[in-house]
Amino acid sequence: MNKFKFEKLIIWQKAMDFGEIIDKLTSDFPAKEKFNLSSQICRASDAIALNISEGSIGQSNxxxxxxxxxxxxxxxxxxxxxxxxxRRHYITEIQFTELYNESYHLMNMMSAFRKNIK
Incomplete structure (x- = not known):
């Protein structure tokens, strides 16, 4: 039951999932990073979906x-x-590569979506 236009957007759905993956990932970061890198990456990953939804509600193209x-x-x-x-050895090379590739895929999807807005 989608009441908001953005709920139907695949890029919003993917961004929501990506934010949850990042949030879970940071639970393994050292305590000293709670108000630094952990907070920064979580806020940035949440901002992806937040901006997609904000832009889709009653806005001009x-x-x-x-x-x-x-x-x-x-x-x-x-x-x-x-x-x-x-670099700080909080994530493995494999974790980095998986998330980097997912980021690249999401960026390409968002870029294509933006190009199709008339």
Whole structure:
């Protein structure tokens, strides 16, 4: 029962799932990162879906494109945090590669969606 337009968007659904994966991942980060890297990556990953939904509600097409752009920027922030987490040995190379590839796929989906907004 989808009441909001964004609930039907595959990019929103994927972004929601991605945010949950990132949230779970950070539970294994050291306690010293709770208010630093853990918080930053969780806020950025949540912002992806938040901006998709915000842009889809009663906005003009240019406004929706702008919010998809914000989502893409938030995704870039997540990727940078993943690099930091890998360098600090909080995640494995395999975890990094899986999340990096998922990030790239999500970015391509959002870019294609943005191009199709008239």
């Amino acid at each position: 240019p406004e929706q494109k702008k919010f998809i752009g914000y989502s893409i920027r938030s995704l870039a922030e997540v990727v940078t945090c993943l690099f930091k987490a890998k």
